[in-house]
Amino acid sequence: MRQSNSEQFSQQATPNEAVITLRNLKKSFGIKEVLSDLCMDLYKGENLVVLGKSGSGKSVSIKCMVGLLTQDAGSLRIFEQEVKDLSEQGLRELRIKTGFLFQSAALYDSMTVEQNLEFPLTRVLKLNNKADIRQRTEEVLDSVGLLDAIDKMPSDLSGGMRKRVGLARTLILKPEIMLYDEPTTGLDPITSREISELMLQMQKKYQTSSIIITHDMACAKITSDRILVLDKGVFVAEGTYEQLENGPDELVRSFFK
């Protein structure tokens, strides 16, 4: 039976501590209510996949987490800090610990791949040592398998390569939480699987906790420890991939067809 109260998705007993906590989160644009009563926890070290139809509020929820949008009501705590109460400096420090991979990868198109990766190191971590910057850049590019593309411009890269560089640019700051906004959208199935496996590898290597927004079931199957299904601004189902695939809810099962 379809669950109506999303509060229950934050009540699951777990031995791990919650790094992100959402309680009764509401967000509207004009008269359209996008998030109506969102409650959830992200636990340390887990990969949480959020499934939902387009326009169900998936991207809005993670944009609230990094302060790109501000909720109308409710509580959003990351590392025990209420995001909307943070000062400008506090928000900046939180963002360093929270990596965000955009759907389009959002590479700076006037810079080379190397400059894209150097940007957060010099502007955010304020590193000056060129050898150290170069070493970090090469290390993270090597880990996503794109060391050869270090001097290329973003316009010279394929969709999958852009996603890899975007991932590398996010991981270079060694975030504790990763937020992925539809990481495999627009990619062919083979590249999509490669990106999903890469996300899993990076999660193990950098010990991150992740929220992955997607409607790509192959990606969800590879990456998820737990799945939440979002519909009309509330979570309507929770479980592992197998549990939801064989569950009774028609809307949830429709994602697996």
Add this chain to the structure above:
Amino acid sequence: MVFAISKRRFNQPIRSSACHIRQYPNCDFLLQISGFSHSLFHYMNNLLPESWRTQLASAGDQVVFLGTFSRNILRPGFEWNEFLRQCYTVGYKSFTLVGITGFILGFVLTLQSEPTMKAFGAESFVPSMVSISVIREIGPVIIALICAGKIASSIGAELGSMKVSEQIDAMEVSGANPIQYLVVTRVLACIVMIPLLTLMADALALFGGFAASNISNKMTFTLYFSKAFSVLSFTDLIPAVVKTVFFGFAIGFVGCYKGYNSDRGTESVGVAANSAVVAASLWIIVLDAIAVQLTSVFAYN
């Protein structure tokens, strides 16, 4: 009211005025005043037509953007490399357009005014008339309008496309400061380069005037320039240069504001570029009218 209805799209999370007030002891009275002013604002807001409210909201946004820009100018970590790159883009890459415009400006002005001046037997005053009109008024305004078309539109389109492709959001969520990197550098580059471009165009306009004078008459280089400079003083040059600083600010600021606040979608990039040119041109004309009034009172009289 302009502040009150601004949409606050920038870095800081939105907090209500009541939230700020609660940190003070014995705040009940302040909360009552805050509640009253909120009610008054909503009452007045409902009286205004929709188009006025939109205009006021836009004005409020620009004031907030100006405040954000001002706070970031003196913040540590000024982006010198990006500033120099923007000076190169704004200044050097406009060199040809501004140079040709300046030369033709002086050339055409001389050709057009010479027959009339000749009819009054005042042909020898043409160099003086050209130098005064170009340096005081036509040079700064025409060059600023040309730069509004070239630079404000390019800044608006560049930042607009960065906004649409989420590059500005990516900068922000990485913990970097996009205002300092993108806006401060571009506005300051315009403030520095527009006066220099105008001075260069003024000089070339005088050469253009000299070339035009030599088509119909023979006038030596020394005679032409001694006549042109004889009527000029620093009270002509300094107010003209000072107003180009404000023109530069208008071009950079409006371009950045329109681009940075463009909506999502590719169409908004074109809208940002177009509205940047229109708004910057309007700012230039209005600023010029104010500058002329001020210089008439304080400099020429």
